[in-house]
Amino acid sequence: MSRWQPFSLFMRKFFATCLILLSVVSLVSYAIWTEQRPAGHYLSDLRIRLAINEGEPSERGNLLGIEPVLFPTDYQNLDRLHRKLAAYLQQARDYGLINPKTVVVLPEHIGTWLFASGEKDQLYQAATVDEAMEWLSWSNPLQFVAAMLGAEGRNRMDDTHLRIKALTMARDYQA
Known part of the structure; x- marks a missing residue:
């Protein structure tokens, strides 16, 4: 038996x-990272202008269409x-x-981006929708x-990306 054999077995x-410990530490770190959702401070642009005003509100009611200018960070927090x-x-x-009889109409896909609610800052800073979807997958x-x-x-x-947040999207949309 070589004198190096016990040393080799030890190594x-x-x-x-070390590899197992590194793997465990990496998995724990990743698990902690996925749970972190920083609440960033964001001042939304609330300067709003009336685009078109056709007709007059009447006693029988009126239809008001609103097309809000929304940014990804507007969906970061439901409030x-x-x-x-x-x-x-x-x-x-x-x-x-x-x-009291006004019917307000919003764009049909205004709730689609609710999937971004409560996500990491990286999702909102993504340059493309595909990159944002990758962040959504990795953080959940x-x-x-x-x-x-x-x-x-x-x-x-x-x-898959819509199913990840389907329940929270439905809850937030009805809130």
């Missing part, structure tokens, strides 16, 4: 132990989104465009795997 065990939309409604009230790994298993349709990744 293999040492490196294996922030509510404040932004409330500013549009308040301006309409100030102009006398809202009465367990939900991503579960959503991927239930995904359907031609574009399974788009379906």
Whole structure:
């Protein structure tokens, strides 16, 4: 038996132990990172202007269409989104465009971006939608795997990304 053999066995065990410890530390760090959701401070642009005012509000009611200018960070926090939309409604009230029978119409996909609510800053700073979707996947790994298993349709990744946040999107949309 070579005198280096016990040392070699020791080194293999040492490196294996180090590799296991490094893996555990990496997984724990990643798990902690995925749970962190910093609440960034953001001042939304609330300067709103009336684009078109056709007709007059009547006693029988009126239809008010609002097309808000929203940015990704407006969806970061539900309260922030509510404040932004409330500013549009308040301006309409100030102009006398809202009465008890007014029906307010918003864009049909205004709730689609609710999937971004409560996500990491990197998602809002992404240069492309694809990059934002990658951040969504990496910061929600367990939900991503579960959503991927239930995904359907031609574009399974788009379906997966929406399924990750489907329950919270529905709750926030109805709030």
